[in-house]
Amino acid sequence: SEHHNMVWEVKRNQMPNAVQKLLLVMDKRASGMSDSLELLQCNENLPSSPGYNSCDEHMELDDLPELQAVQSDPTQSAMYQLSSDVSHQEYPRTSWNQNTSDISENTYRENEVDWLTELANIATSPQSPLMQCSFYNRSSPVHIIATSKSLHSYARPPPVSSSSKSEPAFPHHHWKEETPVRHERSVLKLTFDPGTVEDGLLTVECKLDHPFYVKNKGWSSFYPSLTVVQHGIPCCEIHIGDVCLPPGHPDAINFDDSGVFDTFKSYDFTPMDSSAVYVLSSMARQRRASLSCGGPGGQDFARSGFSKNCGSPGSSQLSSNSLYAKAVKNHSSGTVSATSPNKCKRPMNAFMLFAKKYRVEYTQMYPGKDNRAISVILGDRWKKMKNEERRMYTLEAKALAEEQKRLNPDCWKRKRTNSVRFNK
DNA sequence: CTGAATGAAAC
């Protein structure tokens, strides 16, 4: 089929037999997505998502869909169809994926930003159809008690506590026999336990990089590496048994999510931690750049832009505030920013991503082994992996590199050596 | 600071 479908099925409290469906339809032609990426760029603007009121990544601005409420089922189920076809009257630009990024970055105009802000406000308003769904309008946490087995091997969440803790970390052998249809590969089925008898269980299908706000953990997903690429949100790994908090929950508000950013701290607020704050601020910076033709912004992304544009309530604002606080802290504490003004780091390549993920487990598997020995093992392991298993890492590495190149092209520049010679 | 792995981009 030409459409990516994503269905959110939510059982409502009042009518246990009725199922509310949220159907998100993305036209592949319109999105221009290649099969290799295949991740739905369908702006999953759900309140539980960090990108929800953050306008998501700016490269996806083109695909912000318009929402239509369609009563298609007489049995009281509402269906909202999101089609990317209908949202392009004003800004008929091509897909985010089109590689002509230099041009598009400079084509941001003020009215587009306003439009975006407006849309964010509308989407977060209580009148928004998205806000009507009982799933994320809940006031109480829900437990994840099960996940789908229908994922491809490399797309599986990492081994969870319940099943295999003694197993080595490689998920490549278990689920080989399951070869679901291509477009189903990126779908994750989750079962939530609301904790009350009358609510029953919630079954949800979502993208496997969908972020959830987990109690005591902050933003988490089954695929943190993809979540940071797709949504710009650094995530912990989510596990079965985690408690997902609805937006505005007290536990979410009081939670110090610095741990989330610790997983990402090596980037130290380079453009790579493109959270809601960064996306908006980078837009502001691009706007400024297009006006004044200034140099690369580096650290001084416009934080005022955040507070002005992203002032809607919700938990992502919380993350942003923490981000801001940490940015201030880092800036004052010195070592990072004082040493080098241009402190942009290279994005990790596929192997580095892989190594980072599994180094800890290997050091635990081989106690007393030197880190260098672990590197050898990791390299050995990497070479033995199939392309299928490497793909998620290469995919993410490519995305990281692409984003980095767009946002900070100079960061790849090598140090000047004296071998630089001019033409004879 | 060095090293051990791989990869990617800049020389």
Next chain:
DNA sequence: GTTTCATTCAG
């Protein structure tokens, strides 16, 4: 073709 540098942490 070569160099650099992304991560990680014991030495």
